[in-house]
Structure formats: C-alpha cells, structure tokens
Amino acid sequence: MRTYLECIPCFFSQAIESGRLITGDEIVHKELIDDLAKLIPEFSLNSTPPEMAYHISKIVKARLGDRDLYKQIKEKSNKMALELYPRLKDKVEKSNDRLLMAVEIAIAGNVIDYGAKNSLDIDKEIKKLFQEGFYDEGRTIFDYEDFQKDLRDAKQVLYLGDNAGEIVFDRVLIEEFFKEKEVIYVVREKPIINDVVMKDAHDCGIDKIAKVISSGVESPGTILKYCSKDFIDIFNDAELIISKGQGNYEALSSARKGIYFLMRAKCPVIARHVGAAVGDIVLKKS
C-alpha cells in the first residue's frame, strides 16, 4: 500500500510520540519535527507508510541515541497478555468453532498497537473483548471459509508477527495448528516502536511452538526490499502466510497471493484501502 496524504499528519504525530517517550524537552521534540519536515519533500507517496516510520526511527536515533524506546511498554504488554493467556485459552476451549475463536483472539491482540492507539484504549478494548466478544464488530472483509480451507490444506505456515503483547494472542492461534504443520514465526530484526523482536518470541513461548526467524527489517512492516535474502526465499516459497497488523498490510498488500491479513482496521486510510470500516476486524485473503 502506498502512502496517502492523510498519512503525513500521522507521521508527525508518531515523531512527537517517540520524542516524548525519551524526553520531556519540547525543544528536542521540535527538532525531531523539523528533521522530519525536511525529509517530507524527498518522500514519495509511492513509498509505503512503514518506510517513513523507519525514517522517523532513524531521525529519533540520530538525535537521541539508538535505544529501545518501547522496551518497558513491550515488557508490560507481554506480561499483561501472558496473564490473560489462560482466559484466552479457556475461550477457545469453550467455543463451538475453535479456529474461528482463535482467529478472533489473534485479531483482538492487534489492538495492542502503540503506533496507532494509547494504553487506555487497549485496556478498554480488552475488557470489551471479554465482556462482549467480537459479535458487534464489523466484519465486512472476513474470508474465514477460505482461510479454514487453505489452512487445513497447508503443510507449512509463515506467520508474520506484529506487536509485543499481541504475540501472546498469536500464540493462541498458532497452538490450534502447530502440531500438524511446520510453523515459522517472523519478528523484526531490531526494535522499532513496540514491534516484536526475537526476545518477545522467547519471553512469550513462541519458540516452543514455532521456528522463530527475523525478516531482517527494522521497519514496523515487512518491507520486502529491506528484508534479508534468507527471509525473501522463505517468503516466496511459503504455502500460506498469516500477516498480522496494519504495518505488515501496508508493506505487503500487493506482494503476492496466499497471504491472509489479520488486523483491526484502526485508521481511515487503511480501512478505505482494505474496503472495511474503521474499527472492523479484518481477515483478508490476498
């Protein structure tokens, strides 16, 4: 997915948020904004939004050092999600359609996204999930029957992870098929926003049910031109790909067939692109 005009105000909000995680000094925040502003005329709308997120991350690192800004937030998200884990499993156990419930849970995990939401929203969303389930959420694009069939037929699944915390929700879905299939779980190469890296996969037990690899990218989305050759080979050969979250959708929406995009449509630009309404849960086959 290319960048739309409406993404540009959002880039500035991301830069402000990143700066605020490190310092309360507004002069520094303005410097980050100025750095980003200088980059805008060079940035083509034909690039994908995660590419700009990557540049923003580089701007922040150049001014404030190479640190894992969201480290504490990620640890907290993982901890919170692991505490929820038994209740998530219980929901699957008690459901009539285990796979559907696990898919819904994996999408629910996608509310844990500090790129698009704040922590208050996340608490609220998760409470809502347990109280009401997803029955009221729109699902304009929900290719569940295809997914069910393609997953049944696949011997191998490539699962592109998204955020910390959310990774525990991914685990619930993967546990529905890891015994019968080869599963590869993909994390980012280096910390970017609250996206999953190798440590999160280990902390949340993904390494027990899948082979965990890095895509080689440091952007919050699997931008193929920045991925390692090893990953590209695996990606091209993959039978079925589960891609989590908006960032991976932005990077891969027109990459190849056989990708199932699982996400919550959180912003109007993505919702329009995918053909859903803001707030919808999306299961889209490419």
Next chain:
Amino acid sequence: MRTYLECIPCFFSQAIESGRLITGDEIVHKELIDDLAKLIPEFSLNSTPPEMAYHISKIVKARLGDRDLYKQIKEKSNKMALELYPRLKDKVEKSNDRLLMAVEIAIAGNVIDYGAKNSLDIDKEIKKLFQEGFYDEGRTIFDYEDFQKDLRDAKQVLYLGDNAGEIVFDRVLIEEFFKEKEVIYVVREKPIINDVVMKDAHDCGIDKIAKVISSGVESPGTILKYCSKDFIDIFNDAELIISKGQGNYEALSSARKGIYFLMRAKCPVIARHVGAAVGDIVLKKS
C-alpha cells in the same frame, strides 16, 4: 496562545484540505505539503496557530492563485443560517433568560467551522441544538454572571466575528443589546478559510445593527501585530470585547482584560489551554 506540538499534524491536514478544495490533483497536494514542510523548521512554537494558518493560505495562493477558496461554502453557510434565523429568534423569545439563550445560540454558531469540522458534523450539531438544546454540553468555563453584569454596564461592545454562517448566530446575540449600546462588528480584511469578510456582514444584515469594520488581518484569528492601526486603537479602547471562535482565542488569549471568549472547544489543545473538555461550550472572561 502559542502553538503546541499537536498543532503541527493539524497544519498539514489544513493544507491538504485547502488543496483539495481547488484541485483533485494529488501531485499538487503533495507540493503544498512539501512547501509547508519546508516552512516548519522556521516556524517557532511561540507563534500563534493562526499565524501558521496565514502562512498555509499564502502557500496555497502562491501555487494555485489568490482565490476565495471557501466562497461557495460561505454562501451556503450564510443561506442555511439565514433560513434558521426565525427559529433561532423564536428560541430567544420563548426562553426564560433571553440573554443566556442568545449567548448559547452564538456559541452554537461556532460549530460552523470548516477549519475544524466538516459539513456533516455541522448539520448534525445544528439538528441536535434544536432537538435538545445545550443542556447536555459541558460548561466547565462559563462566566455568564460576569458577562451579564459587564454587558449591562458597557456602553460599547466590540464584537470579533469568526465564520460565515456563524455570523447569523452572532446577529441573534447582538440584537439583544444593539439598541442600547454602540456595537462594532469586526471582520477579516481578506478571505481566509471560511472566516467572515465585509460581504458576509452585509449579506447577513449585521450592517443594520452594528458598525462593521475590518481588523486588517488575513489570518483566521485576530493577530494584533498584523492588524491595522485603526483597529488596534479601537481594540485598546474597547470597553467590552466579545471574541468568537478558536482562532480569535488563539490569537488573543493573553492580549488584554475585558475580553469574553465565546466558542465551542473543538480540539484537545484548545480545550486544555482554556481548562475545558473537548466539546464543551465556553464563555471565558480574560
């Protein structure tokens, strides 16, 4: 009020919206964004937001010519508001406190702001006003008793207009006191967004109940350093000033005593600055 970091994404949204009013050509929209981006490093957070709005307007004019972008929108707003006028007057006639109702109506008119809202919202807001009134709206900052007293004592009122359409709502308030007081109604010097200019004052009958003057500014807020000397003299000597809308508040929040700011707090930055919640109706004495 100075510019806050959160205003910067909003500046870009304004530039996009202005561009879209003239052309559907996204290449041009991106050029406007690039022009604005180049300006950001030069722009101090100590400036007021309407100053940037003025610069955005200059950028748009430089690329696309000096035209009254919101001409049709303004004419439509005035027409719609004039159609509502008899019902607004009826509301005042039937109320227990005529002045309070007229103040509420004048603030209600402030929803007609294309800088901050779209037309769909405006229709909805106006319907809501007629169905329910303002009884549910927050009014954390509502210095009505002071206003009532100061207005009673004042021989002269300087009224700083804001938007087309809204000007008819202003008329309803001014009609409550124009017979006993000298009223001066202030418009912008040149078209900017949907702000009132001399034509709107004539089209909406303000010239029958007030002396209409221009502040000399072309920004969507009465930025004193850009005002004409004649206006500054009138402003400094004014007994009581009624200032409508966010733009005038941003420009004048710390300008002098004796200003009553009437507005709907539409954005989080202004709401925080004024000490209200987003959506509150505000009547604040400086």
